[in-house]
Amino acid sequence: MTHHPPRRRTLLRALPAVALGAGAAPALGACTRASERLDAESNAVPEVDLSGIEEVxxxxxxxxxxxxxxxxxxxxxxxxxxxxxxxxxxxxxxxxxxxxxxxxxxxxxxxxxxxxxxxxxxxxxxxxxxxxxxxxxxxxxxxxxxxxxxxxxxxGISYAVRAGNPYGIDPEQLCGKRVALQVGTYQEELSLERSQECREDGQKAYDLLAYASNSDAATNVAGGKADILMADSPVTAYAITRSRGTLEGIGEIEESxxxxxxxxxxxxxxxxxxxxxxxxxxxxxxxxxxxxxxxxxxxxxxxxxxxxxx
Incomplete structure (x- = not known):
């Protein structure tokens, strides 16, 4: 099924982690080496030297x-x-x-x-x-x-899959696919709407895996526990950069x-x-x-x- 462009342009910020309830899926313990590397990298903070910027x-x-x-x-x-x-x-x-x-x-x-x-x-x-x-x-x-x-x-909204896209995922054809995202975000809301469209078309709904953090969502895509990460484009880009080649971007940025x-x-x-x-x-x-x-x-x-x- 090909999705129509989403109707809303305003991206909703994620809820703070302390506000998340039991509905968030836990990160799975039996991760692959790829997901372990990604989990370790997710907390890395780059040091940016700003000393060369002078007053104008x-x-x-x-x-x-x-x-x-x-x-x-x-x-x-x-x-x-x-x-x-x-x-x-x-x-x-x-x-x-x-x-x-x-x-x-x-x-x-x-x-x-x-x-x-x-x-x-x-x-x-x-x-x-x-x-x-x-x-x-x-x-x-x-x-x-x-x-x-x-x-x-x-x-905007963007997507990432396990490097090499071993499951052949197409972000415009996600009915029945395991979609990882952070609970309480616009992506969750949008995925619920699209899942309903899948049902109306006689197809399986999204298999939504909503995690307490985007880091957990990305880790489980890298480890093969989910098919695709759906997140704000800065979040997806950061996850890919920190994944050391275990994740790759796929599809176009939506709702830029x-x-x-x-x-x-x-x-x-x-x-x-x-x-x-x-x-x-x-x-x-x-x-x-x-x-x-x-x-x-x-x-x-x-x-x-x-x-x-x-």
Whole structure:
């Protein structure tokens, strides 16, 4: 069966692991060597040297005085979404968004700090508790009504299979296939809809394997316990990079949409400063270097915009 393009463009962020119930399938203990390697690699955090990024005075001059005087840019992020933003082994905020934030700070001549937050509570707090929200926010019309957003990355839904695709999986023909994903995500919701389409066409529904984390889902695809991984494209790309050849991408990215940095609507000067800093990182090659370190250079965009079209 060939699927019609999904109707929704907004990607839903995964629920924090602590909120997951017993419905999540456990990672299986009898993993192959391939899956063991992937599991070990999934916690690897690349070190990105940002010391070569220097302050750009004409961009730094755009920063509002109260932030300039404070000397620090404060970010709110939900630290449960590797590789964008998550908690490292020492309890620090890590991920490509955190490296991008640090790069922006260096261009603006500011220190940066990220405070952990519940995803749904970040946007209401930007402009008060936080200066910005860099937390894998998809740009959409509803958010643009509430805040200003600066585009910096592009993401969608993508797939991975065991290297060599030994089961001959086609992501457009998944009826009856073992689909691994993280519980509580948009991918789970979408898979349930597509499973119903399979039934209506007289075929078997998806055999959904919903795990507590994307790492568990990817590990079980690499180990042959599932046929295909379905996740946000940054997550899939990161899993492939860390798999040391045990996973490969398959199919096209679906529902591609821009991610944006959130700034309060009454802070146009800060929005322009952030846009200019992001564009500088793009033009200098530092953005590509950061994203490549996290296996996500495919999410590069050429131009940063304030309030781009969703």
């Amino acid at each position: 005075p004409e961009i730094a001059a755009l920063v509002p005085a109260h932030i300039r005087e404070r000397g620090e840019l404060i970010n709110g992020a939900a630290l449960n979404y590797a590789p964008g933003e998550f908690i490292g082994s020492s309890g620090e905020a890590v991920g490509y968004d955190m490296d991008i934030l640090a790069g922006i700070g260096r261009v603006l001549g500011l220190a940066t700090r990220t405070e952990a937050a519940v995803f749904a509570q970040i946007i209401p707090a930007v402009g008060a508790t936080y200066d910005v929200g860099i937390s894998s926010f998809t740009v959409n019309a509803e958010r643009l009504e509430a805040v200003t957003m600066i585009s910096y990355f592009q993401a 949409a821009l991610n944006g940095i959130v700034v309060a609507k009454d802070q146009p000067e800060l929005a322009e400063a952030i846009r200019a800093a992001v564009q500088h990182l793009i033009d200098s090659g530092d953005m590509q270097r950061i994203l490549a370190a996290w296996g996500n250079e495919s999410g590069m965009i050429p131009t940063a915009e304030v309030n781009p079209e969703p």
